[in-house]
Amino acid sequence: MKFYIKLGLWFFVCILIIESVSMLFLHNTVVQSLVDEELHSLQARGNSHRDVLEMSFNYETLHHIAMMESQTDTEVVITNLSGDVVEASNEIDTGIQFILQQEVLNLPRDGQVLQADWKDQKYIATVSPFDDSQGNQGYVYMLKSNNLIQAFIGKLNDHFLVAVALILFFLLVTIIFLLKVLTRPLISMKEATKKLSTGDFSVTLPVKSNDxxxxxxxxxxxxxxxxxxxxxxxxxxxxxxxxxxxxxxxxxxxxxxxxxxxxxxxxxxxxxxxxxxxxxxxxxxxxxxxxxxxxxxENMFTIQKQSVRVNDFVSTIYDKARHVFLAQGHQLELYCRGDWTVEVDPRRFEQIILNLLDNALKYSAEHSVTKINVEKQNDDILISIKDEGQGIPSEDLPYIFTRLYRVDKSRSRLTGGFGLGLSIVKELVEAHNGTISVESQLGTGTCFTIRLKESFDEDSFTH
The missing domain is CATH 1.10.287.130 (Signal transduction histidine kinase, dimerisation/phosphotransfer (DHp) domain)
Structure with a gap:
């Protein structure tokens, strides 16, 4: 099954469940509110008739109340304390008789709901007591046929069904629209990954959102x-x-x-x-x-760091390289203005320095001077190797650490380089958590600068 179909069904089922629960709750609430309102209205009419009877309890009043209710959709039955019917708006059927037979105990002055079951009974009903202080006592029963309530609720159900149908329709339209909006970029990304898997990297995916x-x-x-x-x-x-x-x-x-x-x-x-x-x-x-x-x-080479004194370490390398420089008519000078320590792998870091010195020797003219300079800048130790060679064109500087990149486009075999030395140097420097940068001008020379963090471990120096 397609992802967008699964996503659509998931959204539809989840929202359908939420809407169904919400609609059922709303329907039950509305129906219950309607029934409660009818019962409250019946009780209020019963209390009103009670008040009239207490003011004037006679045949005319009783007849008038019965006549009034016979013209409405409610029924009134007035009984004495013994349960005998004194007056009624219509004939007493079995449904009304069932309500009149219910025992009334501790009836409050404002009356009470006597029958609230509108589903299984024929009537809903309330009862209110009356006492005119002249010995006339009894009960005013107010009733309303549940057929009327059920007919109204049936119309309400029809309205709810129409509302549910409209909600489902707009829900489907909304989900389809959202799925198109949401899945279109996903489909584009799926097609892009397919192209990538086949080796076609000409992929363009515009970013249209920040999510x-x-x-x-x-x-x-x-x-x-x-x-x-x-x-x-x-x-x-x-x-x-x-x-x-x-x-x-x-x-x-x-x-x-x-x-x-x-x-x-x-x-x-x-x-x-x-x-x-x-x-x-x-x-x-x-x-x-x-x-x-x-x-x-492949991270197969190892870096075994230890604290070394920069002055002693660089001086040892200087002594090794100086004779080679002198033999080829070059000068090599060392400047170290302090005695600091760094955490390096001596063998690997010597490889870095010698590679840079070899480059300086290779690309410098005879009788030129190459300088090794060690200094501290804030918490960093800077080791610079500056030559007076032919320099590097500015357009080539960003690429000199790229593998097999050579400034000498003719690939002259006189220099013997492959364009890999500086790549190795950069990898080794970064393996020491350091950085290497280069500055160069044509005809003036080149300066490589290695930046390392100073070590403050005074107890593990190696000489």
């Missing part, structure tokens, strides 16, 4: 956009990986074919074998970086 359905529509649209972006990124990633692997594999295959020639000298053969070895190292490095990223994506 839960609107939020769900917005979430599905966001999911579609993210999946579309991931699909595009995956395709570009695979294309880039294919490109990166194709070049060294082409070299390996080509030089291997050449190296198999029997006419080559040993010196030439060793030369080609060296190239093959370099290209295989190239492929190995690429696969290693891809493996690192895969482990990060």
């Amino acid at each position: 839960e359905i609107g939020e769900l529509s917005k979430s599905i649209q966001t999911l579609a956009n993210d999946l579309s972006y991931l699909k595009k990124e995956r395709n570009e990633f695979l294309a880039s990986i294919s490109h990166e692997l194709r070049t060294p594999l082409t070299y390996i295959k080509g030089y291997a074919d050449i190296g198999r020639r029997k006419t080559l000298s040993e010196e030439e053969r060793m030369h080609y074998l060296t190239i093959i070895h370099e290209e295989s190292e190239h492929v190995h490095q690429l696969l290693q970086e891809l493996f690192e990223l895969a482990k990060m994506d």
Whole structure:
């Protein structure tokens, strides 16, 4: 069964139950109010006749009261204390006789209701006592045929049935309208999820409300956009990986074919074998970086943090890297204005710093200076690596942490980069609950800044 049919039936049944209970309660209340009003009216007329009799109890008065009631839809019977009928507006039938035979005890001055059952009895009735202080005592019985009440209630029932029919009609119209309004976005979202499941991410779901359905529509649209972006990124990633692997594999295959020639000298053969070895190292490095990223994506790599002194830690890395810089005609300088501590994984964080230093060395001209600067800003420790290299174009800055993105569109093999190093750096920094930012100007240089929270654990330093 369709969802909108289930929803419609659910609404219809729930509202039908509520309306039925409400209508039954209203009907019973109205009917009871009508009967109570008739009984009150009968009692009031009986008390009025009682007052007249007490003022003038004689034949004319009795006859006049009987004549009055014979012209209405009510009946009056006047009896003495013994129950003998003194006067009546009409003949005494069995229904009236049954009421007159009921015992009356402790009757109050204003009378009381004697018969209120309008469903099973022929009459409803009240009785009022009279006493004119001259020895004339008795009871004034006021009666009304239940046929009249039932006829009126029958007309009332007809009106209620018409009202119920109209309510059900408008209820159905309202439910159908609401279902169309409510289910239209749900159907659109169902169709959208079908398209997503087939790999079609060209989904457009306009958000027309600020309720839960609107939020769900917005979430599905966001999911579609993210999946579309991931699909595009995956395709570009695979294309880039294919490109990166194709070049060294082409070299390996080509030089291997050449190296198999029997006419080559040993010196030439060793030369080609060296190239093959370099290209295989190239492929190995690429696969290693891809493996690192895969482990990060699957949360398989571990971060084992410990408190380290920034000054000692960075100084150790500086000593390792300085000789490499000097060997290639570059200078490396370290500036640390304090002795602070941070919570990091020493092995992973050394990988971050060395990767950034390798980039600075790779893209800087000879005799340039690269500076490592460590400082404190509020409760954060900032580690900056600034070079005097060629810089990064402003249009490329937002994408430099994207996997396989390279500023060098020609993919020159002289630099040997794959566009994965900065992606790994960013992942590792974020794994340490830190952030990394970059500033760069063409021809001036680039500055990467890592921001970490300072640690205040004084008892667990590692030297």
